Amino acid sequence: MLAAVVERYGPPEVVHVAERPDPVPGPGEMRVRVRTTSVGASDVAFRAGSPWFARLFTGLRRPRRPVLGTDFAGVVDAVCPGGAGAPGFAVGDRVHGVTGVASGTHAELVVVAGDGAVQHVPDGVDDVEAVAMLDGLLTALPFLRDVGGVRPGSRVLVNGASGAVGSAAVQLARWMGAEVTAVTSTPNVALVRALGAAHVIDYTAERFTDLPGPFDLVFDAVGRSSFRRCRRLLAARGVYATTVPSASVLLLMPITRVLGRRRAAIAFTGLRSDAAKRADLALLPQLHAEGAFAPVIDRVDGLADIVEAHRRAGTGRKVGTVVVAVDPRLAVDPRLAAGDLGLRRAGSADA
Numbered sequence: 001m002l003a004a005v006v007e008r009y010g011p012p013e014v015v016h017v018a019e020r021p022d023p024v025p026g027p028g029e030m031r032v033r034v035r036t037t038s039v040g041a042s043d044v045a046f047r048a049g050s051p052w053f054a055r056l057f058t059g060l061r062r063p064r065r066p067v068l069g070t071d072f073a074g075v076v077d078a079v080c081p082g083g084a085g086a087p088g089f090a091v092g093d094r095v096h097g098v099t100g101v102a103s104g105t106h107a108e109l110v111v112v113a114g115d116g117a118v119q120h121v122p123d124g125v126d127d128v129e130a131v132a133m134l135d136g137l138l139t140a141l142p143f144l145r146d147v148g149g150v151r152p153g154s155r156v157l158v159n160g161a162s163g164a165v166g167s168a169a170v171q172l173a174r175w176m177g178a179e180v181t182a183v184t185s186t187p188n189v190a191l192v193r194a195l196g197a198a199h200v201i202d203y204t205a206e207r208f209t210d211l212p213g214p215f216d217l218v219f220d221a222v223g224r225s226s227f228r229r230c231r232r233l234l235a236a237r238g239v240y241a242t243t244v245p246s247a248s249v250l251l252l253m254p255i256t257r258v259l260g261r262r263r264a265a266i267a268f269t270g271l272r273s274d275a276a277k278r279a280d281l282a283l284l285p286q287l288h289a290e291g292a293f294a295p296v297i298d299r300v301d302g303l304a305d306i307v308e309a310h311r312r313a314g315t316g317r318k319v320g321t322v323v324v325a326v327d328p329r330l331a332v333d334p335r336l337a338a339g340d341l342g343l344r345r346a347g348s349a350d351a
């Protein structure tokens with residue numbers, strides 16, 4: 001099979017497409033022919049080996065797992081021979097899911113456990129959407145529900161509302177009955193409003209930290225703020241939650257939990273159990289059918305252009321998800337993809 005391989009830490013150019021042995025499914029596993037995958041912020045960090053502490057997990061001198069990627073959508077291509085396959089799945093089924101720390105989805109084939117974080121693709125969802133929904137849902141939902149305790153009537157502020165996580169957070173918070181204030185820059189104001197934000201703050205014109213509040217949850221989906229700067233925005237039992245670890249939030253989380261009425265929090269949603277992720281994936285058919293959640297797609301690159309996909313994801317300016325079409329029939333001109341998919345998303349939300 002072909003795979004995007006990273007044998008040393010470095011800039012996007014260290015990624016190259018190479019032949020690798022086809023993986024073989026074991027008992028309880030299935031092999032998926034990957035149609036689409038994505039390049040996200042964690043792939044960028046694991047390729048660059050930065051921040052340094054990421055190397056404690058990925059390998060000190062060089063990447064321990066040279067094929068990156070955690071998200072996939074594709075078709076079951078083989079199950080373990082001898083009747084020990086993956087219950088509930090058969091060859092030819094359309095599936096999507098995440099491999100987590102095992103990575104390996106930037107490849108034509110990936111082996112996943114049948115009881116892993118995988119499910120059938122909901123009806124009416126195409127291969128690009130099927131992969132682009134994963135990171136946003138599996139990150140934003142636990143932050144909103146489990147960390148923030150969002151419920152109907154909650155006042156939620158989402159900073160970084162145009163990223164994969166933030167754009168999912170705006171839609172999901174609204175679905176949960178919250179009143180959403182979204183923070184983004186001028187080019188993304190219309191998109192974020194179309195996603196369902198009641199109020200949009202353009203951070204190039206005003207500072208969201210000057211807002212009167214109060215908010216039950218300030219969700220900093222891009223980790224560009226801090227508990228100290230957001231504290232005065234929080235309601236009496238409000239939570240400041242960030243996706244990006246810092247010494248300050250790691251220190252403040254246990255302290256504010258014991259002492260403060262207003263809390264600082266971080267979660268590592270990728271480290272949740274497969275069962276927890278699978279339960280959240282199971283919400284997607286309902287969310288899709290209700291029109292409550294659709295992924296925002298930045299661009300679609302072919303596997304041969306994965307260096308470009310890393311470059312774009314590494315800018316910190318992607319709008320939604322950078323998708324990689326491993327199946328060459330799905331690869332389209334990135335400039336067309338960005339325009340077309342952006343309009344399609346905003347149009348469908350307005351409808």
Ligand SMILES: NC(=O)c1ccc[n+]([C@@H]2O[C@H](COP(=O)([O-])OP(=O)(O)OC[C@H]3O[C@@H](n4cnc5c(N)ncnc54)[C@H](OP(=O)(O)O)[C@@H]3O)[C@@H](O)[C@H]2O)c1
Nearest residue numbers: 041160162163164165185224243267268269270316317318
């Ligand atoms: N803790 C966890 O378990 C977990 C899980 C998944 C992801 N993450 C982390 O979550 C973060 C977000 O990931 P992502 O994929 O959504 O997006 P991303 O690539 O990190 O961010 C892209 C978006 O951020 C916006 N942005 C950049 N600077 C901003 C600022 N100062 N204020 C407001 N918005 C700003 C950009 O919009 P503009 O161009 O309009 O500014 C862009 O649309 C990453 O750092 C990732 O590592 C953590």
